[in-house]
Each structure stands twice: as C-alpha cells, then as structure tokens.
Amino acid sequence: MSLITKVFKGDFFHTLGLKKFQHLSNHVLGVNLYGKIEFLKPISELDELRNRYKFQESIIKDLGNGFMVPGFVDAHAHAPQSVNVGLGTDLPLLDWLIKYTFPTESKFQEADYANLVYSRFVKRNLQQGTTTTCYFGTIHLDSCKILVDLCTKYGQRAIIGKVNMNRNSPDNYIETTSDSIRDTEAFVEYVKNQPTDLVEPIITPRFVPTCDPDLMYQLGEIAKKNDLRIQSHVSENKDEVAWVKDLHPECKSYSDVYYKHGLLNDKTIMAHGIYLTDEERKLYQKVGASIAHCANSNFTLSSGCLNLRQLLDMGIKVGLGTDVSGGYASSMLQCIRDTIICSKAKSFETQDKHNEIDFREGFHLATLGSAKSIGLDHKIGNFELYKHFDALWVKTDVENGPFDSFNTDSIEDRFQKWIYLGDDRNIHKTFVNGKQVK
Numbered sequence: 001m002s003l004i005t006k007v008f009k010g011d012f013f014h015t016l017g018l019k020k021f022q023h024l025s026n027h028v029l030g031v032n033l034y035g036k037i038e039f040l041k042p043i044s045e046l047d048e049l050r051n052r053y054k055f056q057e058s059i060i061k062d063l064g065n066g067f068m069v070p071g072f073v074d075a076h077a078h079a080p081q082s083v084n085v086g087l088g089t090d091l092p093l094l095d096w097l098i099k100y101t102f103p104t105e106s107k108f109q110e111a112d113y114a115n116l117v118y119s120r121f122v123k124r125n126l127q128q129g130t131t132t133t134c135y136f137g138t139i140h141l142d143s144c145k146i147l148v149d150l151c152t153k154y155g156q157r158a159i160i161g162k163v164n165m166n167r168n169s170p171d172n173y174i175e176t177t178s179d180s181i182r183d184t185e186a187f188v189e190y191v192k193n194q195p196t197d198l199v200e201p202i203i204t205p206r207f208v209p210t211c212d213p214d215l216m217y218q219l220g221e222i223a224k225k226n227d228l229r230i231q232s233h234v235s236e237n238k239d240e241v242a243w244v245k246d247l248h249p250e251c252k253s254y255s256d257v258y259y260k261h262g263l264l265n266d267k268t269i270m271a272h273g274i275y276l277t278d279e280e281r282k283l284y285q286k287v288g289a290s291i292a293h294c295a296n297s298n299f300t301l302s303s304g305c306l307n308l309r310q311l312l313d314m315g316i317k318v319g320l321g322t323d324v325s326g327g328y329a330s331s332m333l334q335c336i337r338d339t340i341i342c343s344k345a346k347s348f349e350t351q352d353k354h355n356e357i358d359f360r361e362g363f364h365l366a367t368l369g370s371a372k373s374i375g376l377d378h379k380i381g382n383f384e385l386y387k388h389f390d391a392l393w394v395k396t397d398v399e400n401g402p403f404d405s406f407n408t409d410s411i412e413d414r415f416q417k418w419i420y421l422g423d424d425r426n427i428h429k430t431f432v433n434g435k436q437v438k
C-alpha cells in the first residue's frame with residue numbers, strides 16, 4: 001500500500017506570512033496516511049513522485065478551474081451563542097450580556113439542548129470552511145463535554161474552554177469558586193483523555209468583571225501546571241474598561257489584572273483589545289500574548305474599531321474571530337471582509353492609508369495568522385510540508401453560485417472574487433486531518 005492516500009493537482013493559495021502570499025500554479029499536493037502533507041511540487045515532478053510513492057493514477061484529483069486553500073481558523077467564537085446569531089443587535093456589551101447572552105447560556109445546563117445547538121453549529125462551521133475553531137462553551141461541564149464529543153464526531157479541529165464566572169453574574173448562571181475549579185480540572189482531564197488530539201482544552205475565565213481574584217489566580221495556576229492555553233476578553237467597550245478600573249484600582253490596567261493573576265503569557269488569546277493603552281500593547285509584545293480581532297462583533301455591539309495595523313506593526317500575534325454571537329456571522333469569509341472594512345474605517349479616521357488591510361492580508365489572518373494566534377501553526381494554517389492537511393477545495397463556477405466569473409477572469413481574479421463574494425456554495429470539499437468532512 002502507498003503511503004499516499006490523496007493527490008490534488010492544480011492551483012493552491014496560501015501564505016507564509018502577512019506579506020508572503022503565495023499562488024502555486026500547476027502544482028501537485030500529496031496527503032499521507034497520517035493526514036499530513038507529504039509533498040507539494042510543480043506538476044513537472046509528477047512522474048518522479050509517482051515512481052517514488054507508487055500511488056495509482058486514479059487517486060489524482062484535478063482541481064480544474066477551482067483551487068485549494070488552507071482551512072479557515074476562527075480564533076474566537078461562543079458555541080452556545082450560535083442560537084442568537086442575527087438577534088440582539090441593539091445593545092452595547094454589558095446590557096447585551098444581561099438581556100440576551102447570560103439567559104441563553106444558562107439554558108446549556110440541559111444536555112439535550114447543548115447537543116441540538118452544538119451539533120448544528122459544528123456542522124455549519126465545517127460547511128462554511130472553518131476547519132478549526134477556538135470555542136467558548138458555558139459554565140456547564142456536561143455540555144462542554146458534549147461540544148468536545150461533537151467536534152470529534154464531525155471531525156472539526158477545536159480548542160474548547162469551559163467558561164468560568166463567579167461574580168457579577170445572574171443567580172441562575174454563576175458558580176462557586178470551588179465548583180468552577182473542580183469542573184475546569186475535570187474538563188481538562190476529559191479532553192486530555194480523548195483518543196485523538198483533534199480537540200485541546202483551554203482555560204477560559206469569561207472576563208475580569210465575572211471572575212474574582214481568587215478564581216483568576218487559581219485558573220492561572222491550572223494553566224501553568226498543565227501548560228495550557230488561556231482565552232478571555234479585554235478592552236472591548238469603554239464602560240467595561242471603566243468597570244475593571246473600579247474593580248481593580250491596585251492594577252495598572254485591564255491587561256495588568258490578567259498579568260498579575262498569571263493569565264497573560266505567550267499562550268493567551270485575548271479577544272478585542274480595542275482600547276488597549278500603549279503600555280498594554282507593549283505588554284502583549286513582551287509576553288507574546290495574542291489578540292483575536294472580531295470586527296463584526298465590534299460593529300454589531302457598537303464597541304469600536306480596532307487599529308489592527310498598529311498591533312501587526314508591533315509584531316503582536318493577531319487572529320480573526322467571528323465572536324458569534326456578538327458577531328452575527330459565523331463565516332470566516334465574512335470575517336475577512338469585516339476586517340477589511342474596519343481597517344478602512346480606521347484609515348479614514350486616522351487619515352493614514354497604511355492602516356488598510358488588503359484581501360491577501362485578510363486571508364493570511366484568517367488562516368496562518370489565526371493558527372499562530374491560538375498556538376496551532378506548527379500543525380495547520382498553510383500547506384507547509386508535514387502540516388496536517390486541513391484544506392478547502394473551492395470552485396468558483398457553481399450553479400446558482402453567489403457571483404459570476406468569466407473566461408477573462410484569471411485564477412487570481414477568481415480567488416479575489418471568492419474572498420469578497422463567495423460563500424459555502426463555493427466550498428466543494430472540506431478536509432480536516434486528511435479526512436473529508438464536507
């Protein structure tokens with residue numbers, strides 16, 4: 001039997017960095033038995049590859065006038081909030097949490113409800129080409145386990161956190177410190193004992209206002225002991241920032257609260273960061289923490305407009321997040337477009353065109369950039385050799401598709417049109433770990 005299970009020939013788009021967009025035309029990509037990329041070579045080397053690996057001609061799939069890209073990586077999404085996508089778009093963050101979000105999340109104490117909502121959301125993510133998501137669950141251990149099981153069942157790569165909150169939360173959606181710690185440890189054990197490493201755990205204090213110092217400190221200790229990633233929210237909304245200042249006058253800044261409690265390091269992914277101070281940005285740079293930029297959410301909850309370029313220029317790791325359901329769209333294509341629009345708004349505001357993000361940079365941030373931000377770039381994010389084959393086969397000529405392409409469109413034009421106008425109708429096949437999942 002050959003080591004090679006799949007071979008694709010045609011056009012491939014991926015990035016090696018923010019300004020390192022690559023179009024590999026007339027190439028062949030081989031996937032091995034372990035679901036990893038074994039080769040990516042010019043088509044002129046096909047005979048040699050066939051001799052070396054002894055694969056059958058019949059396994060070669062021609063991408064035609066379509067192309068292949070790495071799967072999208074959503075660096076920040078709330079699985080339980082997927083029930084609310086497109087709803088509750090009228091309030092700013094703190095009111096939105098109380099009126100819509102906490103009541104919705106509290107329902108996930110019911111395992112059947114979690115099963116229904118999570119199975120739909122995981123399937124929809126794969127349908128839309130999101131091969132990896134960094135998820136927030138709820139405070140409920142059992143429904144978080146269900147999310148792990150469903151990602152494993154449907155084949156989505158995921159990082160999943162059980163949410164922690166022990167203050168400033170409704171009576172029916174709050175935990176004691178000891179329950180929170182016990183269930184977090186149990187969740188981490190559960191994920192670690194899965195037969196595959198498709199899903200990984202992450203420590204998930206919701207945000208400073210809902211986690212008291214003792215809880216934050218203990219969560220930092222669990223993360224340190226188990227070498228785990230950490231995710232939370234920071235500086236999304238001006239009232240939120242003022243509240244954190246009131247709660248923690250002893251700390252220099254919002255980010256300093258996380259830092260002082262052992263929650264801000266090179267394995268941390270903080271969503272938003274719109275209102276970080278210069279000093280805070282330098283802290284992210286120093287410790288190597290990431291920001292998940294969630295443009296749709298920032299517009300929808302009227303939070304503000306991040307200066308993304310400023311973070312990128314400082315070398316801070318940035319990924320893109322849909323932030324469902326603060327963000328109303330779970331599609332990463334939409335997320336790229338919102339990132340571009342947000343950057344243009346920033347460029348008008350600052351009268352500085354340098355702040356604009358173009359579609360190639362947006363594509364990079366939604367793939368390798370997001371993978372880096374959540375610490376998975378050693379496994380996924382582009383088509384480098386021996387990375388896991390998480391990929392999308394995109395077709396631009398589809399019946400009743402979302403846009404028209406013409407003979408005069410080059411393959412690069414088709415790629416650009418897809419970024420701006422495409423949707424899941426263009427995603428012919430989705431692969432995770434070498435396995436077809438759509």
Ligand SMILES: O=c1[nH]c(=O)c2nc[nH]c2[nH]1
Nearest residue numbers: 078206207233297323326
């Ligand atoms: O966009 C957000 N969504 C949330 O669920 C949340 N919780 C705290 N801060 C938050 N921000």
Ligand SMILES: [Zn+2]
Nearest residue numbers: 078233271323
């Ligand atoms: Zn969020």
